[in-house]
Amino acid sequence: MKGKGKTAFWAVLVSIFLCLNLFLWLAPQQVADGHDWWKWRQWNRTVNTWIHSSFQAEARAARDDWHNNTIINLPLRNSHTEISVYGGNWGNTGWRGLASVESVGFGWWTCWTWCIIDHGHARYNDFFGGSTGTSANSAARGTMCQEVGHLFGLDHSAGDCMGRGYFSGSSNVVGPHSVSDINNKY
Numbered sequence: 001m002k003g004k005g006k007t008a009f010w011a012v013l014v015s016i017f018l019c020l021n022l023f024l025w026l027a028p029q030q031v032a033d034g035h036d037w038w039k040w041r042q043w044n045r046t047v048n049t050w051i052h053s054s055f056q057a058e059a060r061a062a063r064d065d066w067h068n069n070t071i072i073n074l075p076l077r078n079s080h081t082e083i084s085v086y087g088g089n090w091g092n093t094g095w096r097g098l099a100s101v102e103s104v105g106f107g108w109w110t111c112w113t114w115c116i117i118d119h120g121h122a123r124y125n126d127f128f129g130g131s132t133g134t135s136a137n138s139a140a141r142g143t144m145c146q147e148v149g150h151l152f153g154l155d156h157s158a159g160d161c162m163g164r165g166y167f168s169g170s171s172n173v174v175g176p177h178s179v180s181d182i183n184n185k186y
């Protein structure tokens, strides 16, 4: 009897472990699609940001937009930290912009599951071309604007950079809709 009880105990532990792993494998894809139940360790609403590689001026403009216009803070750092925003040429990947969660943690107080983002990348793929520069016409800036928004859990929505490529009348900058989404969320 004792042996059987132990086996059942381990079976339960192993299946819990497998469920958690499955969840982790699914996680990056879900965030790439912009589901909005993701959170950072946001008790101080601050997520450190590193801008590097190509298109740094555009990346900085996108970062400034979120930092200056919403309640979240993205202090600039000089090394690999919580968010990386960068451009490059990754070839014909099928994406011009990509938000990827690189690691997640356990949210004891917020959500009871592995839903806390520890580290994410917001990327602009220059392979598909488009306008560059830091103005509000810049496609590169707009792409990074949207990918940073995804890292904070925003989905595509009309009216500003979160609608780029999905809704007409979108822009390359953070607009009132995204400001209120962020301010309600965090």
Ligand SMILES: [Zn+2]
Pocket: 080, 084, 102, 119, 120, 121
């Ligand atoms: Zn990284």
Ligand SMILES: [Zn+2]
Pocket: 034, 146, 147, 150, 156
């Ligand atoms: Zn998107």
